[in-house]
Structures are given as C-alpha cells and as structure tokens.
C-alpha cells in the first residue's frame with residue numbers, strides 16, 4: 077500500500093540517541109501526554125503520526141525542553157539524551173537546544189536578512205572563525221535547505237519577505253546551520269509544494285547519515301517515504317512504535333490500522 | 342421567526358436569502374448611524390482644536406514682530422566720558438538723537454524730553470552701553486543703531502491701542518502719538534521679526550522679554566528626565582516582562598506602576614520639594630531637580646509602553662531564537678528588544694511630551710522664579726516653557742498678553758514636532774515581522 081522500499085533497505089544496527097521513560101505532560105489540568113516510553117535511535121529518521129491534537133508537537137517539544145517556555149506546562153518522567161537526563165537541573169537548556177535543533181510547525185524567520193537568519197546560530201555558538209567561514213556555513217546550509225538557488229542573489233533581503241514555503245526551508249536551513257545532533261521537525265512540509273517537499277525529504281535522508289531526525293507529519297506517504305521508525309500517537313498515548321514498514325503493512329493495534337487506512341483522524 | 346416555511350423548521354435556501362436581505366438593511370442602517378456619530382465626534386474635536394489654535398494665533402502672532410526705531414546716535418564725550426565707563430548718560434545721548442529727528446519739539450523742556458525718551462525701550466541704553474564698552478573708540482562718533490521701542494508704542498504701531506479712545510484712558514498721550522507718527526513718517530520705524538523672543542531671557546519689559554531662559558531650562562530638565570527615565574524605565578520593563586517570576590509580588594508591583602502613571606502631577610511636585618530639595622539639599626529652581634521630578638512621572642509611561650511593546654513581539658520569534666540555543670538574555674536583547682524599539686521610542690517621546698507641558702510640579706520646586714539669564718547648566722536657576730507661560734500670563738503689561746500666546750504656540754509647536762517624530766518612528770518600523 078505504501079512505498080517502503082527505501083526504509084527496508086536502510087535497516088541497520090543503530091544506537092539509542094534519546095530514550096523517554098514514563099513521560100507525562102500536563103498543561104495545567106490537561107493531561108496531554110500519558111506515560112510515553114520510546115527509544116529514538118541515532119542515525120535514524122523517526123516519524124510521529126497521529127490525529128490532530130493527540131500530542132505529537134507536545135512530545136516533540138519535550139525533547140529539547142521548549143516546553144519550559146510555557147508556564148503552565150509540567151513534564152514528569154525521564155528523557156535521556158546519550159544517557160543523560162535532559163531535565164536534570166544541572167543541564168543548561170541553552171546547551172541542550174544547540175544539540176537538539178528544531179523546525180517549528182509555523183515558519184518563523186527572524187525579521188532580519190536571509191544571511192543573518194542563517195548566521196545567527198553559528199554566531200551565538202561561535203562556530204565560525206571568520207567572515208569567510210561564516211559565508212561558507214551560510215551557503216552550505218542554504219544549499220542543504222534546498223533554497224540556495226532562490227535566494228543566492230538576495231541574501232541581504234529580509235527573510236520575512238519570502239513566500240511561506242521558502243520561509244519554511246529557510247528555517248530548516250537555519251536549524252541545520254548550528255550542526256545539531258538531533259533535528260526535531262514539526263510538520264516541516266505542510267507549507268511546501270511537491271518539488272520542495274521532495275527536496276526536503278532528500279535533505280532528511282541525507283541528514284540521517286550523521287544525525288537523528290524526528291519528524292511530525294500528517295502525510296502517511298511522507299512518513300512511509302522518509303522514516304525508518306514510526307510512532308503512532310492517539311489521545312496522548314503512544315499506541316504503537318516500531319519499524320515503519322511493520323507499522324504500515326502490519327499494524328498490531330486496531331487504532332493504528334484505522335488511522336493509517338483513514339478511518340480515524 | 343413565526344412563519345416556518347419548511348416542515349423541518351429550517352428555512353429553505355430562498356427564504357434564507359430573503360432573511361439575509363432584510364437583516365442586511367438593518368445592519369447597513371446601524372453602520373451608517375455609527376459612521377455619522379463618529380464623524381460628528383471628530384468634527385467637534387476638530388472644531389475645538391481650531392478654536393484653541395485660532396485664538397492663540399490671533400492674539401499671539403503680533404508677538405512675532407517687534408517695532409524698532411533706527412537712530413543716528415552721536416556718542417557725546419561730554420555725556421559719556423571714557424573714564425567713567427561703563428557708566429554714563431547713555432539714555433540722554435539716545436534722547437538727544439531722537440530730539441534731532443523731531444525738529445519742532447523743544448527738548449530743552451524736561452517734561453517734553455522725558456516723554457520723547459519714553460518711546461525708546463529701556464533696553465536701548467544698555468545696548469548702546471554694551472557697544473561702547475566693547476569698543477570705546479566709538480566715543481565722539483555718530484553711529485546708526487536700531488533699537489526696540491517701548492511696549493506702549495509697540496502696541497500703538499500694531500494698532501492694538503485704539504487712537505479714538507479718550508486721551509485720559511489711553512497709555513500713550515496725544516503729543517507722544519505725534520512724536521511717534523513723525524518718526525514713522527521719516528521711515529525710522531520698522532517692524533522686523535522679533536528675534537529677541539528667542540535670543541533674550543525673561544525681562545520686566547515686554548519688548549525685551551524672550552524665551553531663551555525658558556527654552557534652556559526646558560532643555561536641561563527634559564535632558565535630565567530622559568537620561569534618568571529612559572534607561573530605568575526600559576530596564577524595569579524588561580525585568581518585569583521577561584525575567585520576573587509571575588507571582589503575587591510582581592502583580593503588586595505592576596498594579597502600583599499603573600497607579601503611579603495616574604497620580605496627579607502636583608503630588609510629584611510636593612514629593613520632589615520634600616525629598617530632593619528638603620532632604621538631599623538640591624538647589625531650588627534648578628532644571629536638574631525639575632528633570633528628576635518629571636522623570637518620576639515619565640517613568641511609569643515608559644514602563645507601560647515598553648511592556649506593551651515587548652508583549653506585542655510574536656512568541657514565534659522568541660521560540661525561533663530559543664530553539665537555536667539562544668539564552669534568555671540573547672533572545673531579549675538580540676530579537677525582542679530591537680523589534681519592540683519603535684514602540685519603546687514612541688512611548689518615550691509621548692512621555693517626554695507630557696513632561697514638556699507639565700507645570701504644577703515645576704511651580705512647586707520654584708521654577709517660576711524671575712530669572713533674566715539662560716541657565717548654562719542643569720544646576721543654574723531657570724524657568725521652563727510652561728512655567729514661563731504661567732509667569733507671563735500673570736504679568737499686567739499688555740505686551741505680555743501676546744507674548745503669552747506666542748509662548749503657548751511655541752510650546753504646542755514642540756509638542757507637535759515630538760508627536761510627529763513618534764508617528765514617524767511607528768510607521769517606519771511598523772510590522773516588520
């Protein structure tokens with residue numbers, strides 16, 4: 077039913093990058109994530125699927141502690157990155173977020189030039205030793221974000237002047253410019269046309285060589301195309317987690333089956 | 342709602358169209374009514390503004406010119422001997438030269454000579470004295486100089502004194518009008534732009550009084566106010582909005598800051614009098630103290646405006662920066678504050694514009710003293726524009742009536758200019774995200 081050729085060929089032995097144990101998330105009294113346990117592997121693309129409002133974004137934002145910025149949000153349980161608890165008081169969320177980058181559901185470029193959008197991360201983390209090196213990082217990131225050709229002549233133009241899809245690719249380029257170890261992408265292709273989507277998917281596949289990528293998507297086809305592992309969320313529960321091929325061809329849980337065949341959602 | 346047209350109770354599509362059409366009429370009428378009420382309100386407000394500005398202009402425009410008389414003055418060594426400088430009979434020398442221009446007038450009669458000399462402003466003799474002291478070689482020469490006439494003759498020249506009034510009710514008597522008209526017939530009377538309004542400080546004589554002292558005082562006071570309230574206001578706003586924990590204490594502080602903005606200004610004046618002058622022993626009448634007082638009032642305005650501007654920055658920008666690993670402080674200073682800056686500037690300018698027109702606290706700390714020189718530092722005694730207006734409005738001389746209006750117009754001019762800058766900033770930087 078779905079094209080799983082690529083995913084099957086990519087099955088290799090990998091290590092656990094992030095492991096979540098008994099994670100609960102509350103927004104005030106709302107119990108948004110209910111006892112989630114999951115092992116996210118290194119050098120793997122993991123897809124989060126599930127109906128709207130089931131908690132995909134919420135769980136994703138736990139992985140780089142973006143939920144810290146929401147006053148009413150409370151997270152319990154353990155989330156380990158390379159074996160270290162990221163919610164440990166000793167961990168600096170700033171350092172964590174440099175390691176775990178994020179692309180948001182809505183494109184959010186800075187109201188600065190395209191160049192400065194990309195250069196911001198490398199600048200604050202001191203990744204470039206000079207102007208030439210920074211230029212190089214900017215060009216490389218924009219190329220990997222599949223947007224270089226469209227913006228190379230107007231790097232001084234404001235990033236907010238781009239189209240929605242271009243803005244989203246700019247945000248992807250901005251996120252990978254800091255060379256994170258894990259990249260969290262919340263519906264990165266929801267504003268993109270099929271060509272740009274294909275380019276971003278190609279990028280995701282390429283990133284897998286060195287990073288761990290977690291992608292939230294509403295497109296079953298996309299999940300099947302790019303991911304090796306898939307997690308299905310429903311009403312705050314992690315219903316099923318496993319090999320993408322397995323989930324799409326032979327789901328264990330009836331809810332998963334209903335969802336991927338389009339009966340709930 | 343009574344005639345149900347379909348069995349199920351829901352209107353048929355045709356019926357729905359009719360209902361919409363009927364309600365549309367009602368809605369349009371409501372909208373038109375609202376529009377007319379709005380236009381009416383704006384019209385009334387505009388009319389008030391026109392009346393205010395119109396009355397100020399009609400009484401104030403005359404103050405922007407000043408009647409002068411041009412004289413050939415013989416600097417008589419007998420009246421003004423070199424060894425007595427800077428003293429000497431400067432007024433007599435001026436009087437004599439006026440007498441020469443009025444051939445039929447017998448200047449040897451003391452009474453006549455006095456009334457001729459009344460034409461000249463009291464400042465004329467000081468002007469001559471300053472010239473001679475600066476260059477004593479002038480003694481014995483004849484020099485041409487243009488000096489202001491005294492206030493009653495300025496009024497006469499501007500037709501503000503009615504010549505048909507019976508003589509006993511008039512400040513200038515018939516012979517004096519005769520002398521003046523004779524001078525005018527010779528072309529010695531001119532009415533140039535009144536630069537003295539800007540280059541002179543206050544004076545007891547309206548024809549010499551200017552706003553230089555008030556402008557200097559206002560400048561120093563606003564500078565002090567800005568230097569203190571801008572960084573403190575922004576700092577407080579950033580802390581409260583971005584860093585302070587949200588709890589009872591910060592709520593309490595917030596409520597109090599909002600209340601502070603509504604405290605009547607006279608209260609701040611009393612506070613300043615007690616604290617700055619009473620306890621700290623700062624000088625009375627000093628623009629520095631005025632600036633401190635105004636800063637107390639401007640700060641809540643700046644804090645409120647800054648917090649609103651910070652709040653208006655979309656959270657997605659903060660998330661973007663945080664997601665890249667920026668620290669809280671980097672997010673605030675590299676992203677949020679630059680985006681909030683137009684709002685901050687607008688709030689600051691509006692706060693300063695309020696401070697510019699504030700009178701009561703300055704009266705209380707003594708910035709309504711009679712001071713005839715411009716302050717050269719914030720610690721010198723000075724008046725400010727609004728308090729100068731207050732002083733002039735209280736003065737009995739007729740010349741101060743038009744000068745009061747002129748000073749108000751100048752104050753309004755500054756206010757308009759400041760608000761224009763605020764609007765310009767708002768439009769230039771609006772909605773960059």
Ligand SMILES: Nc1ncnc2c1ncn2[C@@H]1O[C@H](COP(=O)(O)OP(=O)(O)OP(=O)(O)O)[C@@H](O)[C@H]1O
Nearest residue numbers: 103106108127128129130131132133134135146181
């Ligand atoms: N800031 C918040 N405050 C309160 N409740 C929230 C907040 N963010 C999310 N929620 C709630 O948490 C639940 C999960 O939301 P979440 O955004 O994670 O869903 P999602 O799976 O990402 O949905 P979508 O596919 O539509 O993006 C929802 O019921 C939502 O109402």
Ligand SMILES: [Mg+2]
Nearest residue numbers: 132133181262
């Ligand atoms: Mg979401």
